[in-house]
Amino acid sequence: MKRQSGEASVRGKTGGDKKVRVIACGMIAREVLAVNAQLRHDHVDLKCIDANYHHHPERIAPAVERAILRARQEGYRHIFIGYADCGTGGQLDRVCADHGVERIEGPHCFSFYLGNEAFAAEADEMMTTFFITDFLARHFEAFLVKPLGLDRFPELRSTYFGHYERALYLAQTDDPELERKARDAADCLGLPYERRMTGYGDLSAALAEL
Structure with a gap:
């Protein structure tokens, strides 16, 4: 697929x-x-x-x-x-x-991975957070860098990401290679890097009800 x-x-x-x-x-x-x-x-x-x-x-x-x-x-x-x-x-x-x-339920996948209640409790801090998931760590170049033209016009980085204060990797799996890629993504965007191991969060409960 x-x-x-x-x-x-x-x-x-x-x-x-x-x-x-x-x-x-x-x-x-x-x-x-x-x-x-x-x-x-x-x-x-x-x-x-x-x-x-x-x-x-x-x-x-x-x-x-x-x-x-x-x-x-x-x-x-x-x-x-x-x-x-x-x-x-x-x-x-x-x-x-x-x-x-x-x-x-939730505004986006970052919220339900972290847990919608937990995300809402940190809403103010999350406003200036750029989120990385396992998917984005895997596909950062193809999904973000190239579509935004950052590979051709790196000066656009500050336009797109200048208001962010950190990059937060919400890790669904404990994969050292994905963490390396997430760190590289944060470095590419010029943002301080943080990581939280979330697993699948509220997605698990939602699918369990099926």
Whole structure:
């Protein structure tokens, strides 16, 4: 499955007879699969929406709606949305309400990885924090540097990131190689580096209810 290009489906052992369709952001596809493996879920069919839509959040809700309609056509009665609001300004919630489905609670994945309650308790400090997840550590160059043109115009770094005071790596896994990449990303942005081991946070509880 290509997690950054287009929409892709990942089916488990029982293929098309899955009982729950999870429509999720490509940025958390690996994590959804990992949590489902921990839970020993064999009834979940994962549909991934292009991770690059995070650069164009106005595209997220329409893409999710299309995916919901396709899932209904394929016979899925139970659908869960693997997105927080993610910059849609409530548009995703309206789509969920229109189709009678639920999504992961929270404003974005950084919040539900840390835990929505914990994130809210630190809201003031988080305003000047640049977040790195396992996904962004893996794909920093392709997902952030090149789309923003920082490889060609490094002077843009201060324009995009000058108001941030730190880079905080919210680690889903304890992987030394990913931590090295996260440190490199912070250095690239000229930000002090911090790390917290969060695991999958509220994502685990949300998927457990499936």
